[in-house]
Amino acid sequence: MQVYADNAATTKVSQTAIDALLPCLTDKYGNPSSIHSFGQAASREMENAREIIAQCLNAEPKEITFTSGGSEADNQALLSAAAAGEKKGKKHIISTAFEHHAILHTLDKLSKQGFRIELLPVYQDGVVRLEDVEKAIGEDTALVSIMYANNEIGTIQPIAQIGALCKERGVLFHTDAVQAAGHLFIDVKAQNIDMLSLSGHKFHAPKGSGVLFVRSGSVPLINVIEGGAQERGKRAGTENIPGIAAMAAALKESCENLDANAAKVSAMRDRLIRGLEQIPESVLNGHRTNRLPGNVNFCFKGIEGESLLLMLNQAGIAASSGSACTSGSLDPSHVLLSIGLTHEVAHGSLRLSLSEYTTDEEVDHILATVPTVVERLRAMSPVWESMQKGK
Amino acid sequence: MAMNYSDLVIDHFTNPRNVGEIPDADGIGEVGNMKCGDIMRMYLKIKDDVVEDVKFKTFGCGAAVATSSMATELIKGKPLSEVIKLTNAAVVEALGGLPAVKVHCSVLAEEAVKAALYDYYTRKGLPLPEGIEAPCNGDCAHCCSH
Numbered sequence: 001m002q003v004y005a006d007n008a009a010t011t012k013v014s015q016t017a018i019d020a021l022l023p024c025l026t027d028k029y030g031n032p033s034s035i036h037s038f039g040q041a042a043s044r045e046m047e048n049a050r051e052i053i054a055q056c057l058n059a060e061p062k063e064i065t066f067t068s069g070g071s072e073a074d075n076q077a078l079l080s081a082a083a084a085g086e087k088k089g090k091k092h093i094i095s096t097a098f099e100h101h102a103i104l105h106t107l108d109k110l111s112k113q114g115f116r117i118e119l120l121p122v123y124q125d126g127v128v129r130l131e132d133v134e135k136a137i138g139e140d141t142a143l144v145s146i147m148y149a150n151n152e153i154g155t156i157q158p159i160a161q162i163g164a165l166c167k168e169r170g171v172l173f174h175t176d177a178v179q180a181a182g183h184l185f186i187d188v189k190a191q192n193i194d195m196l197s198l199s200g201h202k203f204h205a206p207k208g209s210g211v212l213f214v215r216s217g218s219v220p221l222i223n224v225i226e227g228g229a230q231e232r233g234k235r236a237g238t239e240n241i242p243g244i245a246a247m248a249a250a251l252k253e254s255c256e257n258l259d260a261n262a263a264k265v266s267a268m269r270d271r272l273i274r275g276l277e278q279i280p281e282s283v284l285n286g287h288r289t290n291r292l293p294g295n296v297n298f299c300f301k302g303i304e305g306e307s308l309l310l311m312l313n314q315a316g317i318a319a320s321s322g323s324a325c326t327s328g329s330l331d332p333s334h335v336l337l338s339i340g341l342t343h344e345v346a347h348g349s350l351r352l353s354l355s356e357y358t359t360d361e362e363v364d365h366i367l368a369t370v371p372t373v374v375e376r377l378r379a380m381s382p383v384w385e386s387m388q389k390g391k
Numbered sequence: 392m393a394m395n396y397s398d399l400v401i402d403h404f405t406n407p408r409n410v411g412e413i414p415d416a417d418g419i420g421e422v423g424n425m426k427c428g429d430i431m432r433m434y435l436k437i438k439d440d441v442v443e444d445v446k447f448k449t450f451g452c453g454a455a456v457a458t459s460s461m462a463t464e465l466i467k468g469k470p471l472s473e474v475i476k477l478t479n480a481a482v483v484e485a486l487g488g489l490p491a492v493k494v495h496c497s498v499l500a501e502e503a504v505k506a507a508l509y510d511y512y513t514r515k516g517l518p519l520p521e522g523i524e525a526p527c528n529g530d531c532a533h534c535c536s537h
Binding site: 325342 | 394
C-alpha cells in the first residue's frame with residue numbers, strides 16, 4: 001500500500017484542475033498579450049481565473065497578481081511593503097520566529113538594507129500572541145507579516161484579530177496563506193488582510209503558480225521581475241495560463257468543499273493523533289485542535305527523523321521530518337526550535353499531512369506501522385538506551 | 392532533499408549487522424552529539440589482540456546507521472594492528488559510496504571505533520598506538536571538513 005502523507009509539501013493534482021489545464025495546452029495556447037483570437041482566448045481564460053480566485057478570497061479581480069508560486073508572492077509582498085515604509089521613514093517590520101524561509105530570508109535581506117526586523121515568539125503551542133503584536137507595533141512599523149497557518153506544525157494564527165489590530169493602528173498586514181488557502185476559510189475584507197500569498201500546488205493544482213493579493217490602494221507593488229507589461233506592469237513574463245486556469249479551478253473546488261473536507265480530514269487527523277500519542281515518550285507538536293485539518297506533527301524521543309522516514313518509505317508511507325539530516329544543515333527545523341524543543345527532541349520529528357484523498361485504510365496502515373518503526377529504531381539507539389537507564 | 396543511497400547502504404540500514412551491547416566490553420566508545428544529530432556507541436570484546444566481538448548502537452540518519460554497521464563488519468575478527476588503521480574512506484568504499492553530504496557519517500563511524508580502542512588501551516594502561524586519541528570533542532567542523 002502506498003500512502004501519501006506529505007500534502008503539506010505538495011499535493012496530487014485534482015481531476016478538476018487537470019480538466020481546466022489541458023485545453024490551455026491544446027486549444028487556448030495563445031499568448032494573452034497577442035491581439036489575435038488565440039491570444040484573446042488565453043487572455044479571457046486568465047481573467048476568468050482571476051475573477052474566480054478573487055471571489056474565493058472576497059477580493060476584487062484587480063487585486064490579484066499571478067506569480068510563479070508562494071515564494072515569489074512572499075518576496076514581492078515584503079519588498080513592496082518595505083519600500084513603501086521606507087518612503088515614510090518606517091523601517092520596522094514585525095513577523096514571527098517560525099515563518100517559511102521565503103519570508104525569513106527576504107527579511108534577512110531587508111535587515112541588511114537597514115530594516116529593523118522583530119520576530120515574535122510562538123510559544124510552546126505554536127501560536128503567536130495578539131498582545132505581543134500589539135506591544136511590538138510602533139510609530140516606525142512598516143509592516144506586520146504573520147503566516148496564516150504554519151507549514152510544519154499546522155498551527156493556525158489569530159489572523160482576523162491581527163488584521164483588526166493592524167487596521168486600528170494603521171499598519172500594513174500581510175499573511176503568508178500558502179498552507180491555509182483551500183483548507184481554511186479566508187475573507188480578506190472581513191479579516192482586514194492587506195496582502196496575502198498563496199500557492200496552487202498546496203491545494204491540488206500543479207506546481208508553478210501562485211497569487212499575491214494586494215488590497216487596492218494599500219501599497220504600490222515593487223517588481224521582483226522586470227520586463228514586459230504583464231500583470232499591470234508589476235510582474236513581467238508571459239503568464240502561465242495552464243497553471244493559472246488549473247489553480248483557479250482547484251481553489252474554487254476546495255473552497256466549495258471546505259467544510260466537508262475539513263470535517264473529514266480533521267477526523268482522520270485526530271484519530272492519528274490519538275493513536276500516535278500512545279507511543280511512549282512521544283510529543284505532539286503545536287496546539288492540539290487549533291491546527292490545519294490535515295496536519296499531524298510528533299516528536300519521538302531517542303530516534304532520528306531521516307531514518308524514521310526511510311523506514312516508513314520502505315513500508316509505503318511518504319512523510320516528512322524536521323530533523324537536521326532532512327534539512328541539510330546542522331540544526332533541526334527552526335519551527336521546532338521556535339516552540340521550545342531541544343535539538344535532541346527536534347531531531348526525532350515526524351510530520352504527516354493528510355488530504356481529502358486520504359482514506360481510513362491508509363490511516364490504519366500508518367497507525368500500524370509507525371509504532372513498530374519507532375520501536376525498531378529505539379532498539380538500536382544509544383540515546384534511547386541511556387534514557388531507559390535513567391542517565 | 393532527495394537521498395541517493397546505494398543498495399548496500401540501504402541494506403545496512405534496513406538490516407544492520409551487530410546491533411546491541413556487550414555488557415562486559417573491553418572497550419566502549421561514544422562519539423557525536425545532539426548538535427549534529429548523530430551519536431554512535433561501539434562496544435569491543437578483545438582477546439589475544441583480536442576483536443573477538445563488536446556491537447554498536449546508533450542514533451542518526453540512514454548513513455549513520457549504515458556506516459556504523461559496516462564499520463563493525465570491517466573490524467570483526469580482525470587483529471588490533473589492522474583495526475587501528477581503519478579509515479572512513481574504507482567504510483565509504485565498502486558501502487559503494489555515500490552522497491557527499493553524508494560522508495561525515497563515515498568519519499564519525501571511524502571515530503567511534505577509535506574511541507572504543509582509546510578506552511581499551513587506557514583501561515589497560517597500555518601506550519596509545521598512533522592515530523588513537525581522545526574521542527569526539529564536540530567540534531562538528533572536524534568531521535564535516537572531510
